[in-house]
Amino acid sequence: MKQVQLLAPIKGQLIPLSDVQDPVFSQGMMGDGFGVEPTNGQVVAPVSGRVTMVAATLHAIGFVTASGLEVLVHLGIDTVELKDKPPFKLNINVGDDVKAGDNIGTMDLAAVKAAGKQTTVILAVTNTADKVAQLTPRLGNVTAGAVGAQVDLKTATKAAAAPVAAKGNGGKYDDLASQIIMNIGGVENVKSVIHCITRVRFYLKDESRANDDVIRDLKGVIDVAKAGGQYQVVIGPAVTDVYDAIVAQLGPGFGDDDASALASEKEANKAAWKKMTVWQKVKHSLSALIGVITGSMIPVIGLLAASGILKGVLALLTSFKLVSATTTTYVIINAMGDSVFYFLPIFVGFTAAKKLGSDPVIMGIIGGVLTYPTIVAIASTGKVTSHLLGMGINATFFGLPVHVASYSYSIFPMIAGAWLASKLEPWLKRVIPTVLRMIFVPLLEVIIISGAIILFLGPIITALSGALAAGIVKIYELSPAISGLIIGGFYQVLVIFGLHWAIIPIVANDIATTGHSYLNAIVSATMVAQGGAVLAIALKSKVANIKELAWPATISAFSGVTEPAMYGINLKYGRAFVTASIGGAVGGFLTGLMHVNMWGFAGSLIGFTSFVNPKGLDFSFWGFWIASIADIIVAFTLTYMFGFSDADVKNVKTAPKKKHLGEEAAPVE
Known part of the structure; x- marks a missing residue:
């Protein structure tokens, strides 16, 4: 049985993959491997081979070896969220050949910690099922470039030439990309496309034009699924390469890297939830x-x-x-x-939207609606006309009696609103034509989310607060x-x-x-x-x-x-x-x-x-x-x-x- 070695990509404490604080990796969803709690920021290549992927945020690097092992190095946990100011510097590019132990970049450990993220570096063999018979990590303190794990390859493993990442002009996945695009109805049938950790997700104008059976039979495609208004082509670990090739052929304006990063995280969470x-x-x-x-x-x-x-x-x-x-x-x-x-609702609306994947500016505006002076005046000085469920009815909305609460100093309504917006926004973008989105998506979102908070969420919180207050008074009297x-x-x-x-x-x-x-x-x-x-x-x-x-x-x-x-x-x-x-x-x-x-x-x-x-x-x-x-x-x-x-x-x-x-x-x- 052939054996290969995986080097530790960074200096620190090498730990079992199961101890990594990320269910996607710890439960083996991305393949076997190990983690390293780093004590130094110098990053080295764990294998000899070709660089097949460098994430836009520089937090993840993919390699393929001559023996066909596909190796992923993930720098930190949730560090994809640090895209505005990545704490990484890499001196490699997609298509470069590297030797095991080569210095390939640095990771600013202090900056990662300051951002509230974990610095754990994870190595995973993403095609474990096809290539790996057994992976044995060497736990304990390691230096960068030291042997981190011994891999026993499956006997059926044959040497494979390192693939060249898709570039849209003769890359390995260009033919597959062309076949997929043709069988989903062509470029003219595509609204936009994103990807997650295993799937290319298309928003199509007419899903009935897609030829499901032909796409399923394409070499490199695992399956086809339809959910959430998306036409999903299941690819597996090579999804990023296939996505890049598809976007290169569709042309500018179709891909969305931020949405893809969010989709990847959501899919990982969904997979972990099932277990x-x-x-x-x-x-x-x-x-x-x-x-x-x-x-x-x-x-x-x-x-x-x-x-x-x-x-x-x-x-x-x-x-x-x-x-x-x-x-x-x-x-x-x-x-x-x-x-x-x-004005806390404005700030929290912005930050919660970034956290939950909705539009920060729109949620900031909704926070402005809740702190608008006349709304605040209704809540604080509005005349109470009647009471319902312990709430003072101090306003009407198209004749509907409403309790307008004070939202200054509060954040829960805004976080709930940002969550609702994260569900509403993708649906609006699917049903509203592209030429009208810039105006009508924010318009409808502000109306619906603000209305939901003022008409429903606010009164619910007020009713709960009133019941709690009454209980507290009774207890105090006791x-x-x-x-x-x-x-x-x-x-x-x-x-x-x-x-x-x-x-x-x-x-x-x-x-x-x-x-x-x-x-x-x-x-x-x-x-x-x-x-x-x-x-x-x-x-x-x-x-x-x-x-x-x-x-x-x-x-x-x-x-x-x-x-x-x-x-x-x-x-x-x-x-x-x-x-x-x-x-x-x-x-x-x-x-x-x-x-x-x-x-x-x-x-x-x-x-x-x-x-x-x-x-x-x-x-x-x-x-x-x-x-x-x-x-x-x-x-x-x-x-x-x-x-x-x-x-x-x-x-x-x-x-x-x-x-x-x-x-x-x-x-x-």
């Missing part, structure tokens, strides 16, 4: 949801942290009577600190300590999904009618806990980009704004959010047990003056500090010991595509 158990699907869905939430927030986390600190400074200035809330100085500084929260425990433990979960808004009018009414709010004091404790947890991470982590984010997130949380701590660190790394919530439960329990009262809106540590009774200092002030210190100790200790390790940074993966949030500048957000 999961019910419990794995639940965990995967939750992970995907958290991934989309944190991924949508990461681009604005720095701004949120900076704004939170500025809002904290402003709270101090007003608390100590250095700046009056009635002056233009206050208005200007408040605008600087509050604008990112007030026992302040028990309500403190429950609210302290789960309030920040409500913030994630925007369901915390119903508590605001309760707090506002308390302060307006009695001058104080016991409930607001409990909410304040949840902010302190998030700060305590992220403080532990700031001190424990040795990962530079984590420390850089954790320190300002800590200051922001203690200044009353928990989003940077929650979405940038705690929620993203899972256990830290749980340990922070346990700290919040302890702080909330003590706050309720000691009947701590609060006379202002600003909470967390920065809002300590809100716990001073205007009639004279009483135990609420000291109770606030006791509960806050306990909050920090519990959240800090649990997070430091159990809630986070730097290994979590390597293992976390920004999950595929799915949903939401809320905000807070004071406990009453």
Whole structure:
């Protein structure tokens, strides 16, 4: 039996393919191989042969050897998303001949980590089923160019000349491309074409003109499928080459590399989903949801942290009577600190759309609709004409009674809208003629998505929030300590999904009618806990980009704004959010047990003056500090010991595509 060696493409710790944090590779969908956790960014050729593929984003390279092995080297996980600023430099091109161990480029490990991606380098033999009898990786520390695995070739394996990648002018796959195009009805029957990891996906004007049986029988075609308005030609590992040859013959304007990258990821996720158990699907869905939430927030986390600190400074200035809330100085500084929260739907619409595959500009405009001054005015000052399911009906839409909610400071409606747009947009592009798309796709998308949020999603969230608020009031009336425990433990979960808004009018009414709010004091404790947890991470982590984010997130949380701590660190790394919530439960329990009262809106540590009774200092002030210190100790200790390790940074993966949030500048957000 013939044996060949695969070299490690990079220096680091060589691990089994099953340990790679990507189900497409770890479950062997792309063939046998191994992974390397790199410690150096120099990349070498793992085999001698010809370069058959270099991804446009430079994150993946394909080789074929003289013995016919097709080898894929994938630099990092989810690094295809870094197309705007690829952290790779390659000195090879498609068609180049290389020798095993040749330097072929570099990978900026720090830049990959800073972007929140994993640096794991993966090697897979994509034609394992045809060529490989057994692949044995050599686990442990390896240097770039050292033997990474021994491959036993199947006895039927015969030497094959390295194919030349398709160039549209005599390439290996040109004839297959011509046959496919001819049998789908010719160039004139093609609207556009994309590809995923195994299929070339055509949008045809008339699918009935395609000759399915002839295409299925073409050498190099596995099957034909029709789904989602696409005519799909299943190719297998050579899909990129066939796609390139097809696009070269169709001409400019037909291919879409961004859509192809998105399709590849979706197909990989779909394949992995089919192999999961019910419990794995639940965990995967939750992970995907958290991934989309944190991924949508990461681009604005720095701004949120900076704004939170500025809002904290402003709270101090007003608390100590250095700046009056009635002056233009206050208005200007408040605008600087509050604008990112007030217009958050616009920013989140843009980032969530990029994450979920819809149009970022269109979703930004939809965010603008939700924060449009007259819409905000209806939500805040509109006259309530009736009530339905606990919601105040404050508007009509073509005679239909509507509850218009306030969407400033919120993100869940925008993430849900971006998800809906990712489903609506491809359908609109299929049914609307090309010459009309530029106007009518955004027009219909803005109308449909904005309408869905305002008419349906907003009222649903309001109804859920109202029910939760009523339950919280009942629990508080039953026992302040028990309500403190429950609210302290789960309030920040409500913030994630925007369901915390119903508590605001309760707090506002308390302060307006009695001058104080016991409930607001409990909410304040949840902010302190998030700060305590992220403080532990700031001190424990040795990962530079984590420390850089954790320190300002800590200051922001203690200044009353928990989003940077929650979405940038705690929620993203899972256990830290749980340990922070346990700290919040302890702080909330003590706050309720000691009947701590609060006379202002600003909470967390920065809002300590809100716990001073205007009639004279009483135990609420000291109770606030006791509960806050306990909050920090519990959240800090649990997070430091159990809630986070730097290994979590390597293992976390920004999950595929799915949903939401809320905000807070004071406990009453």
